[in-house]
Amino acid sequence: MKKAVTEAITNAIASLKEGWGLESIPYIDVEIPRNEDLGDAASTVAMGLTKTLKKPPKKIAEELLSEIVKQSGPFENIEIAGAGFINFRFKKEYLYENLQRLLSEGHPSLSAGLGQNKRIQVEFISANPTGPLHIGHGRGAAIGNALSNLLTAAGFEVEKEFYVNDAGLQVKLLGLSVYSRYQQALGNDVHFPENGYKGDYIASIAEEIIKDIGNKYLNNTFEQCGDFFISHAYKMMLSDIERDLKDFGVTFDKWQSEKELYEKGKVQGALTALQHKNFLYEKDGAKWFSSTNFGDDKDRVVVKQDGEYTYFASDIAYHKDKLDRGFDTIIDIWGADHHGYIPRIRSVLSAFGLSKEKFRVIIVQMVTLLRHGKPVQMSKRAGEFITLREVIDEVGSDTAKFIFLTRRADSQLEFDIEVAKEQSAENPVFYVQYAFARISSIFRQAEERRVRGQKDSSQYSVDSSQGTANSSHITYHALRSFRVQGTDLTALKEVEEIAIIKKLLQYPMMFEGAVFAFEPHRITYYLQDLARLFHSYYNKHRVLTDDSVITGARLSLCRAVQLALEEGLKILGVSAPEKM
RNA sequence: GCGCCUGUAGCUCAGACGGAUAGAGCAACUGCCUUCUAAGCAGUGGGUCAGGGGUUCGAUUCCCUUCAGGCGCGCCA
Known part of the structure; x- marks a missing residue:
């Protein structure tokens, strides 16, 4: 969707460029108008060019428009509105073609290569193995896991890592x-x-x-x-952590031990490397890293007066090790209480020559835990806190993850454990899952009709060769492999159907934005929107009708929605149940 | 005192490098189950986008400032 608009405008600008005296093609903004009456997509390029071209935005928009209409674009209508918006409306054929493509290929732009197989490391949670994970760790876990899934879906080669502070x-x-x-x-x-x-x-x-x-x-x-x-206590603690995370649905590719960095001489090695670059000096009997060279507000001690390494020393080694392992991008997800640590780690990476944009810290703000609206004080030392385990048992992993992923990482979050439980039936996570379950149910019904050999089932059939007759999952695979064949998508004429198709075609745009910004929560909101459209549609129209052409087309639409929901939920790390 | 994050509907939160009439869920109220799952749908009400200034054709979004909340400012880890 975005691509078609961008192309049209780019071509138009390319032919107008000389007359305008432009040297290059500017950034072309494409957005989805709030009010759908305005169009399917809109651009504000004309407004953006007013200054450089010294012309009123409407004039620029008109010139662009006259060029765009010369092309054979997929648009039914293009108009200029407001202060200089160019609004595009797509031809229905374009929508059907792309829906068809989506059904046969999935979302091509996804794996196709935002990531280009670049290696990216995501480190998250990294809780001290001195106590059980609490709810704050749960938030970090949900975000880190979803972000990793998101990047994997975008074609990055992702490694998830948990750093274990087992040395101090x-x-x-x-x-x-x-x-x-x-x-x-x-x-x-x-x-x-x-x-x-x-x-x-x-x-x-x-x-x-x-x-x-x-x-x-x-x-x-x-x-x-x-x-x-x-060693005994630490091992038991770590296995508890691992078990809790597993039950929460989060796994890691690597558990990096701090102790091991010492034992392999990597701490010493990293400091020696800094020494060679002349970034270490001695003062007051201690050894310092001159992080102020790289924007930190003070230099940092790496070896104390007593000859012991500081915690920072092993973190230098750890981050150098990440570099040595050859990642293209390094993402650290930390709790808000560590944000003051960013400049010094950034300094370390700069000292070792990593360019700034390749290191990204995502700060996850604190979770305020409530019970019946009252704050629950948390103190690890005092042993008062709500563990992740309790949240999993009381609220459920899917619900908790979904709640964590409906907020931006950098806003504080209030989590009322009782509300999360009480509202469970009204919870947004079920809203999305329910849409998936409903569609699954439709396919079950369709399959029954086919088995009964009803005439109206001739347009769709189950391609059982795709299904894996695998023990208890037979139903599931049968549903997944349900192929809608030879259907005529132009039978999708209802406004609700067109709205759903458009929403589906917006997926790549939304997805790219989420990847670019490292914001998995955008997926969550998209899924809610899509589920809303589907529920509304479901209530107004029947999928399985006496008209085989319409039924076939609607099943195709359902399949596309189902795939999108499944894909999105998978990224969030939330299950997509067939029955509820 | 300094730094980072946040302040949007009664509550919890979205708002996509600045764009059109600011959105969702929950809560409140009114309707809808003999047909594919009512964990659903249709509808109603609800806003000084914390306050003030600035930049801009245009600011919830960017800058400054005030206020409020959170978190940091160790030769702790």
Whole structure:
């Protein structure tokens, strides 16, 4: 849709260019008018050119229009309106042709190559393995996962990574906390560390350990058995995290250990590399990275007076490692509490020669958790928080993900767990899923008619060769492979049908925008719009009629909607159920 | 004090490098199930786009400023 308009205008400008004294073709804006009476697509190029051409926008629009009409474009009508908008309306044949193409090829512009197989890394969540994931991590997970799916759909080669901070004091503190609970559970009343993790999960881990090894380490000092508790607690914590994410529907390609960066000498190596570039210096007995050279507001310590590395040192190594692994683009998704960290990491990457546009940080703002409208205070240390696990169990993964993905990443989010539950029947996620389920149901009915050999079913049939007769999924595959053959799409004449076709043809535009902006939530809104159009249509018109031509055409339309819904939901990481 | 994010309908939020009469869901109210799933549809009401200034033919969008909320400003991780 966008392409056709852009082409028409580009050609027009190309032939007018010389007379206008233009050197190059300007950016051509194409948008969908708010009011559909105005047209199917519109451009504001004429208004944009007023300054350079020193002519009134309407005059420019007229000149463009007279050129465009010379071409044999797919337009039924083009008119100039308002302050200089050029509004386009497509011929119906164009809509039918493209619907047909969509049915046979899918959305060609999608995989066709925005990404061009470029490698892109998306790092997200990267929670410390010192406690269960909470709801904020859930938001990051939903966004990171959806963004990765989006980029994959756009033809990028995406690697999803979770960075595990398993080297620092925090895991030691985790071990110490578990150690203390272990001793206490066995009757040894040791002092619980001041900054220890107080959540119930610590005691649970201690219980597990007792089940495993009994009182083997009773009355041992932490110095004697600390390593055991640290590594054991950390491993259990990490496997919990992994399990929760799996149940949430999020998986990773790689779990990068911080500790491993140390063990492989990558931290030292990265610092040496910086040293060679003269970006390190000594001051006050410490070693500093001169990040101010790259726009940071102060230099940062990498090796402390006591000779220990800072957390930042391993992060330098980590990001250098990302570069060394040869990604074309690096995306970090962080919680809002880390945004102050952006300039220094950007500095690191600049120091190693990465150009700015190849590194992108997406800041995910905080989630304010409510229960019945009242804020729930969250503190990991104090052990008061709503875990992702609770959200999954109480609200459900699909609902939670959908809620997270109906907001931009950089706006704060209020998540009322009770509202999310209570509204479950009215929840937008079900609205979209319901449209998919309804269509699936129509195909089930169509298949029954065909089996019964009704006359009116001659125009459509199931191509069973496409179906995989695979155990319990037979129905599903049969539905997916339901081929509508030899149908005449021009039978789609209702306004609702035309509206749906147009919406479907807008998909590439919306998709490109989402990819370009790294904003998966645009998919969510599109799906709601499409579902709305479909529900409305469904209520007004019957798909399965006595007229085989109309039925065939409508089934085709349903198939196209179904494919779009399925594709969109897949990107969001939300299931597309056949029955509800 | 400085920096980043946010402020749009009663509530939760969209608004696509600045464009036409500002949108959705929920909540409220009125209708619609003998026919493919009523988790649905049709309709009604609801706005100082936080306030003020500026740039522009045109600003919810860009700039400045004030106010409000959130988050950061360690030789912590």
